[in-house]
Amino acid sequence: MKKLRTTLPVAVVAAVLLTGCATAHESAKQLSNERREPTMNITMQQAAERADGMLDATLDAIRPEVHWTHSGTSTGTCDVSRSRTVMTIVSKERRGNFLGIVQRFWEKSGYRIKSVNKSAEFPAVFARSADGFGISLVVGGAGQITFEVDSPCVEPSKVAAPTTPSNGPDYDYPIPRPNVHSAFWSSTAPITPDGSRS
Numbered sequence: 001m002k003k004l005r006t007t008l009p010v011a012v013v014a015a016v017l018l019t020g021c022a023t024a025h026e027s028a029k030q031l032s033n034e035r036r037e038p039t040m041n042i043t044m045q046q047a048a049e050r051a052d053g054m055l056d057a058t059l060d061a062i063r064p065e066v067h068w069t070h071s072g073t074s075t076g077t078c079d080v081s082r083s084r085t086v087m088t089i090v091s092k093e094r095r096g097n098f099l100g101i102v103q104r105f106w107e108k109s110g111y112r113i114k115s116v117n118k119s120a121e122f123p124a125v126f127a128r129s130a131d132g133f134g135i136s137l138v139v140g141g142a143g144q145i146t147f148e149v150d151s152p153c154v155e156p157s158k159v160a161a162p163t164t165p166s167n168g169p170d171y172d173y174p175i176p177r178p179n180v181h182s183a184f185w186s187s188t189a190p191i192t193p194d195g196s197r198s
Helices: 010-035 044-060 092-108
Strands: 068-075 080-086 112-117 124-128 134-139 145-150
Touching: 044 068, 044 080, 044 092, 044 134, 044 145, 092 112, 092 124, 092 134
Parallel strands: none
Antiparallel strands: 068 080, 080 145, 112 124, 124 134, 134 145
8 A cells, every 4th residue: 555645835845944943043043132242341321322322423424404293212132222213304315415524424433334326216324332222314205315323232210202303394103204395415417526516
């Protein structure tokens, strides 16, 4: 009598294997997070204040100024991140200029530029400060620009809301698409190499 062989579809086997790998990866990630040791002798609140200072300085360096709103605080087991979303409409024609101003300011501030995404639709710049804080500028849907600062692992503590007032209305989630017109940033006229409008 022949033994009956059952064969599972390849897709089912692959799904089971991938699920197992994903579960193992998540477990390893969780264990890694639990074992993380602070790399700075400051609290999460102090790290949040440092992040706020980095965001304040970056936005202050942009001229003409833009309107922005706070867009979140995230906390992990020993790290914190702050983000701000630009509410000024920055046209495709002016995005390169905007990113250039920010990148040059970060370089002047001693930040190391880790990577630059030169995508026409979704450009981004990622940098890191000397003390291990990551800072990024990402252009998302509808050209909406978001800045975020992530801290290294620090001493756990409660984290208060930012104290810097937003430049314009402060929105609750969800944040609307950019809705503030700027004679400069919203213009579709390209900027020539000498800095003038063509």
